[in-house]
Amino acid sequence: MTKTLLQPIDQLSLGLIAALSVVIGGLIWGEKACGNYCFIHTGPRVKQFSWNHKQVGSEDTSFIISFDRPMDQSSVEKNLVIEPPLPGKISWAGRRLAYTLKTPVPYGETYKIHLQGAKEHFKNEKTDQMLEPFSSEFTSRDRAFAYIGTQPNEQGQLILYNLTQNKKIVLTPPNLVVMNFKFFPQGDKILFSAADKSRGSFGIRELQLYTVETAVQGQDKSNLLPKMELVLDNKDYQNNQFDLASDGKTVVIQRVNRENPADFDLWKLTLGSKPERLNVSGGDFLITPDGQTVAVAQGQGIALIPLQTHSQTPEFLPKFGQVLNFSRDGKAAAMVNFNTDNAKLRYIRSLYYVNNQGIQKELLKVEGSIIDCQFSPNGTALYCLLTQLLNKDEYVEQPYFVKIDLESGQVLPLVSLPDYRDIQISLAPDGLGILFDQLITRSTPTPNDLLTSDSGEAIVGSRLWLLIPPNGKPVKGSKPELEVLPLVGFHPQWSP
Known part of the structure; x- marks a missing residue:
């Protein structure tokens, strides 16, 4: 009887089958050996946070948190913490949570977000597991403005x-x-x-x-x-x-x-x-x-x-x-x-x-x-x-x-x-401050005067002021804050 020789492709296939059999057998043995302890790290987790370590501005009105499985929404909403607080509204789309801010994020701050104690969601709700604790941070842009100098x-x-x-x-x-x-x-x-x-x-x-x-x-x-x-x-x-x-x-x-x-x-x-x-x-x-x-x-x-x-x-x-x-x-x-x-x-x-x-x-x-x-x-x-x-x-x-x-x-x-x-004003992108100038002028400009106001007077100096309006809706008795800045210039504009 003639002995049949295996082709190289057949040898490779048999090798893969043997290797996979060993792996599967190992998994079955391991499951029997460790029981429920094998699944101690299989709880839900945050898959993505859209503002993770990012710098955001007034045009950024919402962030997204994505989970790797369906979550118990009420437990997530109850345990979501932002420091300092940012008032907002939560909405859901499947495994994605969207948090929409009510007002722009205040500038010049570092914010931390924490989520722990939330549960996953299953139809029978008997196998719910706790979310792996999640924390991250993001920053808002620096509070900055530009102006034209007069010194x-x-x-x-x-x-x-x-x-x-x-x-x-x-x-x-x-x-x-x-x-x-x-x-x-x-x-x-x-x-x-x-x-x-x-x-x-x-x-x-x-x-x-x-x-x-x-x-x-x-x-x-x-x-x-x-x-x-x-x-x-x-x-x-x-x-x-x-x-x-x-x-x-x-x-x-x-x-x-x-x-x-x-x-x-x-x-x-x-x-x-x-x-x-x-x-x-x-x-x-x-x-x-x-x-x-x-x-x-x-x-x-x-x-x-x-x-x-x-x-x-x-x-x-x-x-x-x-x-x-x-x-x-x-x-x-x-x-x-x-x-x-x-x-x-x-x-x-x-x-x-x-x-x-x-x-x-x-x-x-x-x-x-x-x-x-x-x-x-x-x-x-x-x-x-x-x-x-x-x-x-x-x-x-x-x-x-x-x-x-x-x-x-x-x-x-x-x-x-x-x-x-000729006062000019600029409202901060987060709405928390109004810049304006106070010109010092001379009514008879000369050809050597470099800066003139809209009314044609020579600008010889100017002070910059910051007005901080009361927060929220107009309330009787609430007073704004007004301070002069240690800067000499005019035409202030906040950076976006």
Whole structure:
């Protein structure tokens, strides 16, 4: 009889079968030997925590906790601890828990999250096991802001101040005078307009646009100036006011043709590309939060101009003369009616709440000015800087802050200021503080004056103030906190 030889593939197969048999036999023997103790480490566990050791900001509104098996939801909710507390709402989708914050996470903090004592969920509920204890931490961004310096050794320079680290960083070189700036969405860069200091007050006609890194996220820049980049020159056009879209990619600039001043339009600049004309003229403007539309003051109303050429036709709101601010979700805006159609109301200004459902609600009337209003992060309130007209003949105004509850319509006065000098305000991304400036001006500027106010006066100094409004809804007797900061400058803006 001829002996059959095994092929190599057959030998490999038999070897694998033998190895697997040994492993299976070992498992069966081990189970009999150790009994229930074999499953002492098979309890449920947290599979993923979306904010694990991350830095979060105001745009981060919720986190996710994923489990490796179905959980008893009530036991998880009962045992979830966040320190310091962050009020929020829990929802479930299978094995995933979503925790949605009621208000933005306060900045400049380290948060710890703990979960233990929670149980898994089975249909018979007799084999429920306890969750392996879970803990993690995350941080919020540093509390920081930028401003334009007015001290002799910082005049016109862009300066970042990190309140969390108590650290000041000069961002721009001394040969440039910064006129305006906007933070990028993550706070890692700033877009700003500036001119050469040697041009004095004539530099306002020679502005160029730059970007500069901020080091706000803890980068070590030592004594070197952060990296700068020119994004738009002034060779053929004079660059005036601008706005940066919330995506950090699109800029709208008001430009004037140097050869033909009657050529006065808005332009769109996608960073990294050449600017393109929008063929839109007008006054003050703002880009909507979705980055798709620009709201422009035109004549007796506000035009809503699509930034994409293939988009829908423009809308026009004839009732309003100025857009102050949009809510973060873009569904509402604060607008001003100047009452120009009624001579009896020539000193009266009306503040309106306007949303995308067609609601136009008058919030208040003032005999004076509505300087600025900014939505709280959750869109439930407005913080406004208003003025009261004290002397109609000389038009003397007294500024004051109010908080308006948009649900009840209640207006809560916060604090009055001694006088008005082109004050600019900025509400913190977590809603916990309002920055504003107090200019010191000279009424007769000279060609050598580098900085001028909106009213054309020379800026010779400025103080920065921090207003901390009462928490929660307006309550009678609650008082805001007001403190002057040890910094000299103007035009403060919080980092996102």
